[in-house]
Amino acid sequence: MQKIAIINGPNLNLLGIREPQIYGTNNFNDYYKSLQAKNLHCTLHYFQSNIEGEIINYLHECLTEKFDGIIINAGAYTHTSIAIADAIAAINIPTVEVHISNVMAREEFRKTSFLATKCVGSISGLGLKGYELALLYFTATE
Numbered sequence: 554m555q556k557i558a559i560i561n562g563p564n565l566n567l568l569g570i571r572e573p574q575i576y577g578t579n580n581f582n583d584y585y586k587s588l589q590a591k592n593l594h595c596t597l598h599y600f601q602s603n604i605e606g607e608i609i610n611y612l613h614e615c616l617t618e619k620f621d622g623i624i625i626n627a628g629a630y631t632h633t634s635i636a637i638a639d640a641i642a643a644i645n646i647p648t649v650e651v652h653i654s655n656v657m658a659r660e661e662f663r664k665t666s667f668l669a670t671k672c673v674g675s676i677s678g679l680g681l682k683g684y685e686l687a688l689l690y691f692t693a694t695e
C-alpha cells in the first residue's frame with residue numbers, strides 16, 4: 554500500500570470560509586474525510602501549516618518516513634518559496650502540485666510557480682477534485 558501525503562499551505566485551513574467564490578464552500582476536513590472513505594488503495598496522511606519552515610520540515614519527514622508520493626498545495630508560497638521548491642527537489646519523492654483555482658486565469662503573480670519544475674505534474678482549476686485526481690496519478694494502474 555502506497556503512503557501518500559497531502560500537504561496544504563497557508564490559508565487553506567480556511568477553505569469554506571475564505572473567498573468562497575474562488576475556493577468554494579467546502580471545508581478541507583470534510584473533503585479529506587470523503588477522500589478517505591473512498592478506499593483509494595493508499596495510506597493517506599494530511600498536513601497543513603501556515604508556516605513555510607513547518608512545511609519544509611514536514612517534507613523532510615516524508616523522506617525519513619519513506620512516503621511514496623506527495624500532493625502539495627503550497628498556497629501563496631507556490632509563487633514565492635524557493636526553499637519549498639528546494640525541499641521537494643532534495644527529498645526526491647514524486648510530487649504533484651495542486652491548485653483549487655485556475656492560477657493561470659488569475660493575477661500575473663500567480664502564473665509563476667517555483668514548485669512546478671520540481672514536481673512531476675500540476676493540476677490547477679479543478680476545485681477540490683484536483684486532490685483526488687492527483688491521488689489517482691499515484692494509485693491508478695496503467
Ligand code: DQA
Nearest residue numbers: 564626628629652653654663
Ligand atoms: C491556491 C492559489 C494560490 O495563488 C493562492 O495563494 C492560494 C490557493 C489555490 O489552491 O488555488 O492560497 O494555491
